[in-house]
Amino acid sequence: MKNRKSLDFLALLLISMLIVSASAAIYYAMLAQSSATIGAAAVYFTTGKDSSGILSLGTNNTFASLSLSAYPNVTLYYDEAVNITATAAKQIRLRHVSISPGDGNPNVSNFTSIVFRLIAANGTELGNLTYTTATDDWTEPTQIGYFAIGAGQEWAIKVETKATAGATTGISTTIVIAVDVT
Amino acid sequence: MAIELLPEFFLFLGIDLFIALALLTCVMEHFNRLISYLYEAAAVFGYVNMFMSREFIASFGEYMRFSYSFLYLALALANVIGINVYLLVSKKSWGTAKVFASCVTFPTVLISTFFFSLYCKDTSYVLTAALMSSAMILGIGIAFLVVPEKLKEKLERR
Structure with a gap:
């Protein structure tokens, strides 16, 4: 039992x-x-001091398109071409995606350099994506490191453009840059 | 980051309670050996319930998942209390009933209440839980009222 x-x-x-x-x-x-739950983007684009006439923002300000100018043998500065605003503390970086026309295209030689600088709220430059040319080829950057942006902070993207002396007018280039957020 | 409780947590708690009951009734002298296997079958039923819940997670809403999970937990709790009452009333084993109440019934009710309070985000969940508990108490009451006289006598003779 x-x-x-x-x-x-x-x-x-x-x-x-x-x-x-x-x-x-x-x-x-x-x-x-x-x-997955849809929420408002914690980091989005906003207009800066120099955005007037050059910046168009996409829906929800998560996309920004800049129409910049470049002049022969002179550097043109856009101190605040577009700004980045954070509603929560995040880490952000700039990353190169694409550039056209690509390497080997004779139009490339019309440009000297195009620089995108990430400027913190206190005016410090944190990193930059510098595009330079070597005859008909671009020297492309990859990405900058991640930087912590505080909640409510507004950072700027400063752009510098320069074309070669005697550059042909009407030549344009399209650069796609991503702002990575973690 | 705190992990939010899923409604199936109540199912899991209920399964654990039924398993504990199966083992306890097997060890105790007061119960037929069939009772332990019945509780084990109830635990298997809970497992099947949980499996179905996972398979149909996309089609079952959270409210529905909470309803059947809580009902299962309430059934397990009712069995714990039922065994305590059985020991007290039918077996007239006051000592065992007291030990059972302090070591099993009270902690299980307390733990269940704690997790229920953690989970409850909405008044509707409290109302559903109250409704199901009331319906179950009513059901048990009706079952006792309509129990045949012969069974009543048999129970009293015990």
């Missing part, structure tokens, strides 16, 4: 362990299932 009770208990214990571990595994799997 006692033996039967012990066997019963052992059987129940084994089944119990099996059920508990299987249930825990399922619960854990359910916890690990990801979900």
Whole structure:
């Protein structure tokens, strides 16, 4: 009788362990299932002092398009071409995506340099993406490091453009830059 | 970052309670050996419930998942309390009933209440829980009222 009770208990214990571990595994799997909720972007573009006439912002200010000018043998500065505003503390960086016309195109030689500088709220330059030319080829940057931007802070993107002496008018280039946020 | 409780946590808690009951009823002298296996089957049922919940997580809303998970936990708690009452009334085993109440019934009710208070985000959840608990108490009451006389006598003779 006692033996039967012990066997019963052992059987129940084994089944119990099996059920508990299987249930825990399922619960854990359910916890690990990801979900995505749409929220307002914590970092977005805003107009700067020099944005007038050159900046157009996309919906929700998460996209910015700049129409910049460049003059032969002179550097043109846009101190605040576009600003970056954060509503929460985040880390941001500038990253090169693409440039056109690409290497080998004779139009490239009309440009000397195009520089995008990330300027913090206190005026310090944190990093830059510098595009220079070597005859018909671009020397492209990759990315800058991440920098912490505080909640409510507004940083600037300063742009400098320069074309070669005797550059042909009407030549343009399109640069795509990403602002990575973590 | 704190992890939010899923409604299935109540299912998990209920499974644990049924397993504890299965093992306790197996160890205690007062119960038929079939009872332990019945509780084990109830735990398996909870596991199946949880499995189904995971499979249909996209189609079942959170409110529905909470409803059946809480109902399962309430059933487990009702069984814990039921065993305590059985020990006290039918078996007239005051000592065992007191020990059971302080070591099993009270902690399980306390733990369940704690997790319920952690989970509750909305008044509707409290109302649903209250409604289900009331319905269950009513059901148990009706079951006792309509129990056949012969069974009543048998129970009293015990």
